[in-house]
Amino acid sequence: MNIRILEQIIRPCKHPVFLLAAAVLMIAIIKPCYAEDKVFLIAAKGSGIESISNRDIRRVFLGLKSADSDLVNKPVINLHNRELYEKFLKNVMHMTEGAYKRKVVKRIFRNGTEEIKQVETLNELNTHLTSNIGDISFVDNAAVEKMHNIEVVKVLW
Amino acid sequence: MQKLLAVVFIFTILVIYKPASAEIKLNGFGSVAVGTVIEGDEFLADFPKTGIYNDDLSLDPDTTLGLQLSSYFTDKFSLIAQVAVHGASGYDPEIDWLYLNYYLTPGLSVQAGRKRLPLYYYSDYFDVGYAYYWIRPPPDVYTWQITNYNGASLLYETALGQWDTSLNIYYGSEESEDNDLLSLLRNGASVDETWKNMIGIVGMMSNNWLELRLTHMQGLIDRTVSGVSVLNDVEQQFLGMSINLTFDNLLILSEFNNYRQPDNGVEYNAYLLSLGYQIGELTPHITRSGFRQDISALSNDDEEHYTTSVGLRWDVVDNIAVKVQYDKVIDEGVIVPVKGDSRSISFAVDFVF
Numbered sequence: 157m158n159i160r161i162l163e164q165i166i167r168p169c170k171h172p173v174f175l176l177a178a179a180v181l182m183i184a185i186i187k188p189c190y191a192e193d194k195v196f197l198i199a200a201k202g203s204g205i206e207s208i209s210n211r212d213i214r215r216v217f218l219g220l221k222s223a224d225s226d227l228v229n230k231p232v233i234n235l236h237n238r239e240l241y242e243k244f245l246k247n248v249m250h251m252t253e254g255a256y257k258r259k260v261v262k263r264i265f266r267n268g269t270e271e272i273k274q275v276e277t278l279n280e281l282n283t284h285l286t287s288n289i290g291d292i293s294f295v296d297n298a299a300v301e302k303m304h305n306i307e308v309v310k311v312l313w
Numbered sequence: 314m315q316k317l318l319a320v321v322f323i324f325t326i327l328v329i330y331k332p333a334s335a336e337i338k339l340n341g342f343g344s345v346a347v348g349t350v351i352e353g354d355e356f357l358a359d360f361p362k363t364g365i366y367n368d369d370l371s372l373d374p375d376t377t378l379g380l381q382l383s384s385y386f387t388d389k390f391s392l393i394a395q396v397a398v399h400g401a402s403g404y405d406p407e408i409d410w411l412y413l414n415y416y417l418t419p420g421l422s423v424q425a426g427r428k429r430l431p432l433y434y435y436s437d438y439f440d441v442g443y444a445y446y447w448i449r450p451p452p453d454v455y456t457w458q459i460t461n462y463n464g465a466s467l468l469y470e471t472a473l474g475q476w477d478t479s480l481n482i483y484y485g486s487e488e489s490e491d492n493d494l495l496s497l498l499r500n501g502a503s504v505d506e507t508w509k510n511m512i513g514i515v516g517m518m519s520n521n522w523l524e525l526r527l528t529h530m531q532g533l534i535d536r537t538v539s540g541v542s543v544l545n546d547v548e549q550q551f552l553g554m555s556i557n558l559t560f561d562n563l564l565i566l567s568e569f570n571n572y573r574q575p576d577n578g579v580e581y582n583a584y585l586l587s588l589g590y591q592i593g594e595l596t597p598h599i600t601r602s603g604f605r606q607d608i609s610a611l612s613n614d615d616e617e618h619y620t621t622s623v624g625l626r627w628d629v630v631d632n633i634a635v636k637v638q639y640d641k642v643i644d645e646g647v648i649v650p651v652k653g654d655s656r657s658i659s660f661a662v663d664f665v666f
Contacts, residue, residue, distance in 0.1 A: 222419075251521075258443070258445070261443055269383075270385070271338065
């Protein structure tokens with residue numbers, strides 16, 4: 157829709173300045189869309205977690221210990237945004253929601269490991285992370301701006 | 314006696330340790346299943362607990378309820394206990410797990426107490442129906458008469474490149490008085506069975522799409538039939554392999570096992586091959602499994618049976634799955650028939666909380 161409007165504006169004025177202005181305008185429109193789509197791995201400020209691979213994030217969210225950093229504690233599943241959770245499962249865990257749940261259940265009843273904590277609100281997530289240093293979770297760009305005393309560990313995608 | 318010793322040992326440790334501030338977590342699981350044989354006489358759905366369907370509608374063979382208690386005294390030290398009741402065992406509570414777990418390092422832990430005997434891929438959570446798509450793991454493969462052991466184990470988990478790996482070494486023993494499965498196979502005679510000096514190893518490695526599991530166990534058997542000793546310090550060996558693949562929504566599951574008593578000429582092989590495909594909340598699946606005991610100069614037993622299963626799992630909500638399954642059994646044993654040919658259908662609701 158936006159592209160068609162731009163084409164209509166540009167068509168009568170073939171001057172390069174207008175083309176440049178149109179390009180800048182398009183970038184301005186598109187850029188926030190990308191920014192909104194960014195998803196971060198977060199932890200409380202001062203957690204000291206500096207680097208963690210996607211492979212290791214997957215391990216931690218399956219209930220295993222982190223192989224990359226001793227500072228990574230427990231994972232927290234953010235269910236505030238259901239769509240984001242499904243994308244996280246697809247992009248990081250590489251499995252469907254059903255397959256993920258079955259994996260976690262297997263581990264609980266095979267090894268007696270703790271159930272992975274789930275939170276429904278950003279406020280709850282914020283409170284949990286700041287009072288459990290080293291715990292990690294995932295949020296989108298809009299959410300991270302609303303949270304306090306949280307640091308971005310990694311851009312997930 | 315061994316169960317009692319395990320309980321006494323664990324409670325002694327708890328008294329010494331005084332876990333006043335232990336964090337306690339409770340997880341539960343259950344399967345409420347109903348089924349019937351639509352052709353043939355009987356279907357042995359659960360070998361170890363002898364859960365048998367006949368031509369009446371029955372709730373008992375696959376119905377199970379269980380509770381797992383995990384008490385975390387510190388980040389490193391915990392107690393895991395699991396109690397379950399099974400319809401096939403008359404709903405008497407049974408302790409499947411009761412062990413102490415201690416992390417020596419973040420990847421290395423030691424356990425002592427009572428645990429599931431990890432012979433098969435699904436051994437550890439055999440009773441947790443929610444964790445797999447069948448109503449029960451294929452009975453041809455899960456033909457174990459001893460399902461637990463009392464002893465100690467060492468578990469090492471680490472990442473190797475793109476692989477998550479684990480190595481479990483265990484040692485222990487188990488006594489079973491009036492064993493359900495062996496009594497059934499010997500026309501109701503009372504059979505006491507002891508598996509002792511069991512030493513086993515289980516190696517697992519997995520990445521995003523492939524999971525491999527290798528297991529080996531060896532030990533000694535004592536067996537008494539109607540008070541008469543028929544096996545004494547007989548060596549047994551178990552070797553198993555599982556290869557599971559996940560390609561997006563497609564699941565390919567397999568398991569192959571070989572069991573031997575070298576001195577007696579007893580040997581059998583069992584396998585399962587299964588395909589499942591997840592379509593949203595639905596997972597249709599098809600499975601072929603088999604068990605074949607070889608006749609030798611020392612053993613005339615010819616237990617041999619094959620099962621084809623077709624089923625559907627529906628994940629209704631987060632922690633509840635509804636299942637329906639059709640099983641066709643071909644029993645080719647002549648000297649040791651199990652329950653004959655049969656066709657059966659069963660429904661189940663599995664849940665975790």
